[in-house]
Every structure is written in C-alpha cells, then in structure tokens.
Amino acid sequence: MARPSGTYAMLAIDQREGLRAMMAPHQDGPVTDADLTHFKLEVIEALTPYASAVLIDRELAWQQALDAKAVDPSCALIAAADVLIPSADELVAQVEIDHEVVPAKVKAQGAVALKLLVLWRPGEAAEPRIAMVEEFVAICRQAGLASVVEPVARAPRDGSGWDREAAIIEAAKELGDRGQDLYKCEIPYYGAGPEAQVRQGCAALSRHVNGDWVVLSSGVKQDDFPRAVEWACREGASGFLAGRGIWSGTIGKPDLRRALREDAVPRLETLCNVLDKVSA
Template identity: 45%
Template sequence: MKSRTEVSAKLAPLAGDDGLFAMLALDQRESLRGMLAGEQDAGAITDADLVEFKDLAKGILTPHATAVLLDRYFGLNGEPNHGIASGCALMLAADILHQVPGQPVQRTEFDLGVTPAMIRETGAVALKLLVMWRADQSPADRRPIVEPFLALCAEADVAAVVEAIVVPPEGGFGAGARDEAILAAAEELAPGADLYKAQVPGYAPGDTSGVRSAAERLTAAIDTPWVVLSNGVAAEDFAAAVDGACRGGASGFLAGRAIWADTTTEADRRAALEGRSAPRLDRLRRVVDEASAARALEGTR
C-alpha cells in the first residue's frame, strides 16, 4: 500500500491520492506559437492554432495528470470543465508574459484581469505566478508582482503557486552560480506561497548526478513544498532529473515542454500526443511515486 505525503487542504486538489504532484503545464503563449511554427515564421501561427493545440493536448493528457496549468487567453474554452478530464484540477496562470514570439520570456507582471469572480467562474483551485529572478535586482523590485498575487490567492481562497526562472547575467552563469541563484530565488519567493515551482537544481545538460544533493539543499532552505519544472532540461534527461529532485525532497513536477514539445511540429499531433506524450506523463508519475517512496524509506532507517 502506498504511503501518503501530507499536503494542506488548499494543495490537496492538485495532488494525487498519495499527496504527490504530477502536473501538466499548458499555459505557454508566445513560446508555443514559436514551437508550432517550427521552421516557418511564428507570425503565421494564429491564436486559433494555439487554442486548437491546447484543446487537443488537454483532451489527451489531462486524464494522466493530477492537475493542469492553463492560461486564460488560449487555454480556457466554453466546454464543460474546459475540456479537462475528471479528477484533474485546474490551475490558472495569473501572469502576463512579455516576450518576442518564439523567444524566452523577458519579464512578467501580475495579471489584473484575474479576479476572484473569474476564478470562481473558471473553477480554478490554484493560481500560478511566474517571476523572472535576476541577481542584480533587489527583492523590492519583485514585490509589486508577488504581493498582489498572494493577496488575490488569499482573497479567493485558492492555492498560491509561485514559479521562478533565474535569468543569467550577461556572459552567462559561472560554475555553480546557476544553482546558487536557484537557491536564492527559492529562499526569497517560497515564503508565502502554498507551493513553489523551481528549475531543476544541480542539473547540467546530459548530467543529472548533482540533482539530488542540490535538491536536498533547496528542501532544507525552505518550508514550502516544491516541485520542478522542465525549462532548461533536455527531454531525455527529465525523468532522471525528476527522480533526483524527488529523492532530494521535491514533491513532484509541473512540466510541459519535456512532455509534449516534440509533438508540436508533427503532421499528426494527436497520434504523437497519444503515442509519446501520454506514456511519458505516466512514466514521470511513476518516477515521482518511486523516488518519493525511496526517500520516505530512507527517512525511517
């Protein structure tokens, strides 16, 4: 019989019966436009194309996830439960992403259009805010984004999920600097959140050997449960990265690209999502279960 990881009442709808998180991210906007474009100009991809892909992915993948993250621009529709499978909770993005189509996000802001009334209408049980974290900025620079987000979550009585992406300085991160930035961002932004979403610490392309120890440092540094995202991790490395992170104290994942990005340019996206992405999601869910069980067992020795 599986052991259960205890979660708060606000987080329980996002988790599986075991208290762990296997969550699907489908809130990408202009970055998805670039992925769908492939080698053609991103301007050729219409808003309707984004909606179509998200609707297809929701229908195929949400039966395999504990929760799904959607944006209000292209992710919600008039279908019952927005096309999300029963048993999969809705998390709504509450951020505005500033980016050139097909390029990384440059900055974010709190989306004032997300209100308590909208949250009730959508049925969302959690909100997510992305923060671009820069070491050369002070926490005071980020408070105007984070504080109103946390206040809205409290007013609407939904879980607050804060995500940080650390932005490299000009010239890139030096040895170990990325991990230190990920840790510093977590120490600053996790307090006040119900769940924290972090880049995989200790990861280098093709090498996940440092993930567990870096995850243990992050777990020790914050009191908030946390999950990993797949940004910056090669798809073929992500399962091993999730394993290391969960053995180090993470409670699962909230990921998109590593699960479905390689289906976006397929002629038959449905077949690719069914044949590749759904099995990946199932495998990742097993990885979370097994790694978390192994960590719990080690804790009893």
C-alpha cells in the first residue's frame, strides 16, 4: 500500500450513501446505484495512476472496477469489508464486518488489504468495538491480507454534548494497538485550528497508535487538506487514505473527466508532493 518512500498516498472511493447524498443536489431525480458506480469508475480510472493504493466498496464498485480494468496496475487494491447500517437520522449509525467480502476471493483478485470502519461513541461500551476489531484483524491475518482499521468519532446517540477532539484520542487509546497493520483516523480540529493545536492532537495520536497511521479527509476543507496532512506527518503520520479531499470538487461538473483531470489530479499530486517534502 505504501510508496517506495514508505509513505501512503491512498485514494478512498468506498463511500456509499454519503456519496449519494453529496451527488443529490447536483442532479434532477434520485441518484441511482448506476450513477454512483459511474462516478466511482471515472474517479478510479483518473486517479489510481497517481495513488499508491485505492479503497473500493463491494456493493457498488469492486467487481465493476475489476471488470473494467479501471485500476492502474501500479496501484494496490484495498477492499472495504464493512456493512454500513443507517438509521432514521444517520447515514451510518452502525457498522458490522461484511462477511460477503470473502478474503480469499478478493486476495485472488489482487487485494492486499481489507478495511473496517468503526464508530466510536462516548459512553458506549468498549467491548463490542474491541471484539469486532480483533475479529477483523484475525480474519485478515488468516487470509494473508493487511488490516486497515478506521475508527471515526461520533456524537452520543442520545444527543448529549461531547468533545470530538477528546473522542478521537480516546478512540486511539482503545483501538490503536489491536494488531492492525494500518490505523486510519480523523485529523484533529479538522486541520483548521492553529498549527500548534492541530499538531499537538496529531502527536497524541502517535503516542497511542502502535504502528503506521494515516489521515482521512472527511470534514476537512479541500484547500486545507494538504497543510493538514503535512502537520500530521510531521507529528508521526505516514500519509493519507482520502476521498473527499481529492475528488469532491468534481461532483456535479458537466464534464466529469475534465474536472478530474484539471482539479482532482492536481490535488492528489500536491498531496504526494507534501509527503515527499516531509519524508525527504
């Protein structure tokens, strides 16, 4: 999954209902599964020549991307192995391991890793989260695949107040040393606070995560993301596994391929340059 320098410049295109919600304001009528698949395949074809790995979901794009030979041969494959369960007020309210993703099968198709999203909520028991992560890591090890664990902090279900920044760190304390090969996490303060504050949060993550960790871009403004990646890497992160921070600006553009070429590709190249600068 890593580049020759040991850094990770990885593309995420495993969004499901979240992507549907992002696309909905830009078109008349409902966003169909076919619309989502089309967008994903265009993103994969345009951006994987510049990425060290790409994360793809089973439901909408895994087999389609393989059949279309959309993934550049230089780009490693990561399969999303999570079922995202909605509720009345959340697109993702609960997550389970997706046992329809068969490790041996996706490995034979070229996958080098599986990814699991984990929702971390204040006040909820740690044991079910820990058990799911440990089961997932064991599945990956047995199959000879790397494990990517992605804890995301969420508000309590009862709507009570909470501290997102503290939750990110608590999640790392709880899940950052469970045998995973790569830990994917949120950037403290969405990368928008003062540099010292953001870097302090990233340094705390480094203290609690055993092994390599990378950042995601959800919630971070596109133009802030490269700077946030640099700050995170200067405090111990090894790169990024991101989608929205790279391709979200192309959604709804009349010429998607041109938008990917002229907007998303330069953003990904800029991020790669950031990694090269930090690792030099």
